Amino acid sequence: MTNIMTIKNLKKNYHTLEGEIEAVRDFSLVVKKGEFIVIVGPSGCGKSTILSILCGLENKYDGSIEYNSNNKPVIGYMLQQDTLFPWRTILNNALLGLEITKQLTKEKKKNTINLLEKYGLGDFINHYPSSLSGGMRQRVALIRTLAINPDILLLDEPFSYLDSQMRLAVSDDVYKIIKNEKKTVIMVTHDLAEAISMADKIIVLTKRPAKIKNIYNINLNNRGSPIENRKAKEFANYYEKIWKDLDIHV
Amino acid sequence: MYSMNQALYLKKIRREKKIISIIQLFIFIMFIAIWEVLARFNFINSFLFSSPSMVIKTLVSLHNSNDLYQHIFITIYETVISFSLATIIGLIIASLFWWNNFIAKIVEPYLTILNSLPKVALGPIIIIWVGANSNSIILMALLISTFITIINLHDSFTNYDEIKIKLLKSFQASKVDIFFKAILRGSLPNIISALKINVSLSLIGVIMGELLVSQKGIGYLIMYGSQVFNLNLIITSIILLGLISYIMYYLICYIEKKIVQ
Numbered sequence: 001m002t003n004i005m006t007i008k009n010l011k012k013n014y015h016t017l018e019g020e021i022e023a024v025r026d027f028s029l030v031v032k033k034g035e036f037i038v039i040v041g042p043s044g045c046g047k048s049t050i051l052s053i054l055c056g057l058e059n060k061y062d063g064s065i066e067y068n069s070n071n072k073p074v075i076g077y078m079l080q081q082d083t084l085f086p087w088r089t090i091l092n093n094a095l096l097g098l099e100i101t102k103q104l105t106k107e108k109k110k111n112t113i114n115l116l117e118k119y120g121l122g123d124f125i126n127h128y129p130s131s132l133s134g135g136m137r138q139r140v141a142l143i144r145t146l147a148i149n150p151d152i153l154l155l156d157e158p159f160s161y162l163d164s165q166m167r168l169a170v171s172d173d174v175y176k177i178i179k180n181e182k183k184t185v186i187m188v189t190h191d192l193a194e195a196i197s198m199a200d201k202i203i204v205l206t207k208r209p210a211k212i213k214n215i216y217n218i219n220l221n222n223r224g225s226p227i228e229n230r231k232a233k234e235f236a237n238y239y240e241k242i243w244k245d246l247d248i249h250v
Numbered sequence: 251m252y253s254m255n256q257a258l259y260l261k262k263i264r265r266e267k268k269i270i271s272i273i274q275l276f277i278f279i280m281f282i283a284i285w286e287v288l289a290r291f292n293f294i295n296s297f298l299f300s301s302p303s304m305v306i307k308t309l310v311s312l313h314n315s316n317d318l319y320q321h322i323f324i325t326i327y328e329t330v331i332s333f334s335l336a337t338i339i340g341l342i343i344a345s346l347f348w349w350n351n352f353i354a355k356i357v358e359p360y361l362t363i364l365n366s367l368p369k370v371a372l373g374p375i376i377i378i379w380v381g382a383n384s385n386s387i388i389l390m391a392l393l394i395s396t397f398i399t400i401i402n403l404h405d406s407f408t409n410y411d412e413i414k415i416k417l418l419k420s421f422q423a424s425k426v427d428i429f430f431k432a433i434l435r436g437s438l439p440n441i442i443s444a445l446k447i448n449v450s451l452s453l454i455g456v457i458m459g460e461l462l463v464s465q466k467g468i469g470y471l472i473m474y475g476s477q478v479f480n481l482n483l484i485i486t487s488i489i490l491l492g493l494i495s496y497i498m499y500y501l502i503c504y505i506e507k508k509i510v511q
Contacts, residue, residue: 055420077420083413087435100421100431148421 022209041205076150197226332391340399391455406440
């Protein structure tokens with residue numbers, strides 16, 4: 001697999017009136033094409049900060065981010081909440097990214113409609129978000145991100161606003177879509193089971209300032225969908241190791 | 251189509267609605283009737299408190315002298331002008347403040363002073379500066395409603411859902427995009443509630459202005475009535491005013507419904 005992004009010694013400090021906060025220290029990572037990387041760490045450790053930097057929301061940081069191609073890859077960002085705009089129809093919500101990046105052509109619109117149809121939203125194209133279930137809304141949010149055809153997808157706790165049963169179903173759903181579209185993913189979560197069931201590689205971070213504590217390549221027998229992966233015999237083993245790494249005390 | 255219980259439920263809701271309307275109408279009729287009876291039998295002095303029949307007589311005579319509609323028209327005209335201007339100016343300045351937070355921070359204390367100052371105190375100065383005409387009335391109404399519009403809308407703009415803005419920024423959205431695609435549309439409910447407030451504030455301003463300077467309008471009728479001690483005229487004008495403000499408010503609610511759909 002080819003590398004598409006190399007992060008070297010990333011460092012980020014925040015300034016507040018109370019003082020300087022070191023959010024990320026010395027974070028390095030090589031991202032390969034098609035990989036599903038999950039970052040886990042204690043809450044508030046600076047996981048989301050890393051994603052914010054990668055997608056360009058934060059411009060001030062130390063360290064370097066290099067891409068192994070001539071032009072910068074397109075990066076799609078999916079947030080905790082579905083953040084659909086209630087006054088836009090499902091189709092117009094899905095087209096938002098194309099609209100803002102000024103690449104809304106007839107062809108791309110058609111592609112987006114195809115995506116919506118392919119993933120079971122064809123009947124809802126002209127509906128408003130309020131008439132959709134939480135899982136469907138999250139699917140629309142994913143398609144909105146996929147519509148700009150990103151090379152790398154960043155998922156920031158994408159299921160944290162769903163209840164625990166929906167969470168399983170939706171993560172399965174999202175995983176299938178992402179694998180189907182052959183995307184490279186960096187996901188942040190605090191749910192270890194979710195991380196192990198979806199990831200090729202798990203990065204465990206320390207408490208703030210976030211440093212890499214450990215990296216696990218997840219090798220499960222009979223790899224399948226995330227829900228199936230939870231039954232793998234190696235699952236508990238990984239869970240225990242990562243849990244120890246996190247070193248969480250009440 | 252419906253189950254038995256659903257039908258019963260719907261019936262109950264409709265019944266309640268009907269009863270409310272009936273009671274509202276009953277209160278209105280009783281009020282008019284008692285007022286008329288008290289005046290007829292001299293329990294109250296109809297010279298000071300007027301009576302429904304005298305109000306109607308006054309209305310008819312105003313209608314016959316062709317003055318009625320002119321006065322109503324001029325008051326509505328001044329209110330609509332100042333209310334639209336206040337909303338537009340408020341919207342533009344609030345947008346500017348959202349665009350440049352630095353300016354907003356500088357201006358904030360001045361805005362607070364201007365907003366809390368009782369504008370009626372400015373009446374005499376406005377008349378001297380602008381003249382005793384419609385313009386000073388409109389300016390008065392504008393002063394009353396513009397500052398609060400700016401404050402409310404700016405508040406609504408700056409408190410808009412941050413996560414949606416983050417989403418737009420992740421697509422590298424420009425500030426213009428963020429404003430028009432999220433902030434402005436998302437603040438529509440607040441803009442409409444600003445309209446509702448502005449209708450009544452503008453009307454207050456207009457009547458205040460008319461009391462001070464004008465030759466026409468409902469405020470003028472009230473002022474004139476008090477000068478010639480014609481309380482029928484004053485009470486009739488107040489009733490007209492109530493009707494006008496109710497209708498205008500209702501129109502905004504109607505527009506709100508249309509937009510929400």
